[in-house]
Amino acid sequence: MGKTIVEKILNHAAGTTDDRAGEIVSAKVSRVMTNDAVAELTIEALNAMGKPPWNKDRIAVILDHYIPATTENAARIHKIMRDFTKEHNLHLFDQKGVCHQVMLENFVRPGDVIIGTDSHTCTYGGLGAFATGVGSTDGAAAMATGEIWLKIPETIRVELTGKLPEHVHPKDLILKVIGDLGADGATYKALQFSGQGAASISNAGRFTMCNMAIEAGAKTGIFEPDAVTAEYFKGQNNQGLFFKSDPDATYCKTMPVDLNRLTPRVARPWSVDDVVPVDTVQQIKIDQAFIGSCTNGRMEDLRIAARVLKGNKVASGVRLLVTPASDRIYRQCLEEKLMDIFIQAGAVICNPGCSACFGGQGMLWDGEVCIGTHNRNFRGRMGHKDAKVYLASPETVAISAITGHITDPRQ
Amino acid sequence: MKMIHGNIWKFGDGIDTDIIIPARHLVLPMEEMKKYAMEPLDPEFAGRVQPGDVIVAGRNFGCGSSREQAPAVLKALGIKAVVAKSFARIFFRNAINLGLVVVECPELADHVQTGNVIDIDPVAGKIRLPKQALEFSGSKLPDFLMEILAAGGLIAHLAQRG
Numbered sequence: 001m002g003k004t005i006v007e008k009i010l011n012h013a014a015g016t017t018d019d020r021a022g023e024i025v026s027a028k029v030s031r032v033m034t035n036d037a038v039a040e041l042t043i044e045a046l047n048a049m050g051k052p053p054w055n056k057d058r059i060a061v062i063l064d065h066y067i068p069a070t071t072e073n074a075a076r077i078h079k080i081m082r083d084f085t086k087e088h089n090l091h092l093f094d095q096k097g098v099c100h101q102v103m104l105e106n107f108v109r110p111g112d113v114i115i116g117t118d119s120h121t122c123t124y125g126g127l128g129a130f131a132t133g134v135g136s137t138d139g140a141a142a143m144a145t146g147e148i149w150l151k152i153p154e155t156i157r158v159e160l161t162g163k164l165p166e167h168v169h170p171k172d173l174i175l176k177v178i179g180d181l182g183a184d185g186a187t188y189k190a191l192q193f194s195g196q197g198a199a200s201i202s203n204a205g206r207f208t209m210c211n212m213a214i215e216a217g218a219k220t221g222i223f224e225p226d227a228v229t230a231e232y233f234k235g236q237n238n239q240g241l242f243f244k245s246d247p248d249a250t251y252c253k254t255m256p257v258d259l260n261r262l263t264p265r266v267a268r269p270w271s272v273d274d275v276v277p278v279d280t281v282q283q284i285k286i287d288q289a290f291i292g293s294c295t296n297g298r299m300e301d302l303r304i305a306a307r308v309l310k311g312n313k314v315a316s317g318v319r320l321l322v323t324p325a326s327d328r329i330y331r332q333c334l335e336e337k338l339m340d341i342f343i344q345a346g347a348v349i350c351n352p353g354c355s356a357c358f359g360g361q362g363m364l365w366d367g368e369v370c371i372g373t374h375n376r377n378f379r380g381r382m383g384h385k386d387a388k389v390y391l392a393s394p395e396t397v398a399i400s401a402i403t404g405h406i407t408d409p410r411q
Numbered sequence: 412m413k414m415i416h417g418n419i420w421k422f423g424d425g426i427d428t429d430i431i432i433p434a435r436h437l438v439l440p441m442e443e444m445k446k447y448a449m450e451p452l453d454p455e456f457a458g459r460v461q462p463g464d465v466i467v468a469g470r471n472f473g474c475g476s477s478r479e480q481a482p483a484v485l486k487a488l489g490i491k492a493v494v495a496k497s498f499a500r501i502f503f504r505n506a507i508n509l510g511l512v513v514v515e516c517p518e519l520a521d522h523v524q525t526g527n528v529i530d531i532d533p534v535a536g537k538i539r540l541p542k543q544a545l546e547f548s549g550s551k552l553p554d555f556l557m558e559i560l561a562a563g564g565l566i567a568h569l570a571q572r573g
Contacts, residue, residue: 037434038477038480041483133477137479137505138505183425271425358435376429381429
């Protein structure tokens with residue numbers, strides 16, 4: 001009987017050969033990541049365990065949520081993190097961008113097992129790694145031992161056929177999948193994106209999709225590494241291990257999606273699984289538009305936004321925030337003169353980081369409406385409990401910023 | 412493990428981590444942070460909750476972020492257990508790692524109100540509502556997770572094992 005890619009990676013990491021979904025393994029981890037939202041508890045837990053980090057080269061400590069320090073307490077935690085990394089000589093990324101983008105740019109390899117103390121760690125599945133988010137205690141235990149116990153998840157296979165039509169993006173696709181599965185539809189499971197249609201999805205698109213696997217409750221999202229993945233590592237010596245699911249692997253569910261028939265979607269407040277076609281919510285007036293985050297703050301996303309915004313102005317009364325996901329992307333935007341386009345359109349460019357996604361900046365007041373490219377629209381996440389947040393693709397958000405209301409990009 | 416006896420705070424479906432503890436408060440010291448637990452839904456919750464109280468909720472409790480501050484603020488307020496129709500995966504694991512009792516019980520939430528009294532036997536997964544004379548069977552943890560819970564969390568468990 002064949003194995004899924006997730007079964008193969010976890011067997012490889014556990015030193016076992018035939019463990020299957022449902023079995024618990026102790027897996028060796030390739031990397032551990034933590035960030036400033038949870039670092040204090042993580043460092044406290046590690047200290048309580050009385051052990052030093054197991055491998056200084058394999059741990060990344062990233063300041064991305066409250067940067068530059070937004071409050072006195074943020075500054076306190078940043079100081080704790082800087083001191084901790086100095087003491088143990090760990091990798092420190094100090095205000096260089098969202099942790100997940102930093103990890104993708106520096107560390108993630110196909111076949112890795114990566115543990116991060118952030119739920120969107122699942123993003124790295126876009127490169128064929130098994131990556132999952134944990135809390136501070138589990139993160140600290142992984143830092144101390146280089147291992148973690150995991151139940152090998154069953155896998156839902158999302159079978160992609162066809163090709164995304166013009167104006168329809170990987171964000172629309174993952175919103176559809178989450179809408180169909182529900183916010184707990186993949187709890188304890190892996191979400192594997194495969195099929196002939198997968199080859200037409202770029203690496204950035206794959207990151208967007210795997211990033212949001214957690215919004216259906218999934219333990220991870222994953223693509224089987226292929227020629228698109230190889231392109232990401234072109235010219236690099238270490239390209240990782242390209243595991244693929246066997247043709248006779250067992251799935252707990254298969255979900256076919258015809259990309260040709262997909263249309264632009266939005267998730268309505270206050271649940272990521274409340275997904276509707278964008279044309280059903282047109283005319284909803286917006287106060288703020290946000291383009292950025294670990295979901296959609298990459299070059300591909302910013303180029304799409306720039307194409308829409310070029311020569312246009314943000315609607316009167318609307319605030320547009322653009323946040324590149326990393327400093328590398330920020331510099332690339334400058335080189336490609338995208339920043340000129342954003343600024344001329346009337347956008348505010350924010351420093352690379354988590355930004356408005358969780359209310360780190362660009363917060364909303366009572367009754368205000370935001371449309372954003374990020375991953376969560378929970379009540380109160382971006383400010384007032386009665387503010388409303390819609391999630392959409394970069395193209396839908398950019399066009400909505402110009403018109404001042406939610407707008408179908410196909411028009 | 413000790414039996415739990417306390418008053419219920421009832422919440423609905425899909426209580427996410429941004430409700431349990433909004434992200435803007437995550438950098439506060441715990442004694443400050445706990446005052447904001449459940450703030451978006453019930454700003455008075457943290458001030459009125461009593462040590463020994465129990466949360467009963469609907470589906471997918473704790474969905475969203477991996478922040479361990481979510482079970483940590485509930486524990487810091489003295490909440491002894493969360494009984495939900497279902498839990499999000501990371502919250503469930505974090506709660507056990509902190510020694511906070513979590514029980515899955517699909518029926519309970521439909522039979523209780525805030526203020527009702529509840530008895531929980533965490534080892535057997537048995538739940539009783541003495542006033543209503545109702546009993547429910549909840550989930551039982553695998554032995555190795557029960558050991559972590561009984562020790563008071565993963566760190567205490569590791570220390571016990573040496």
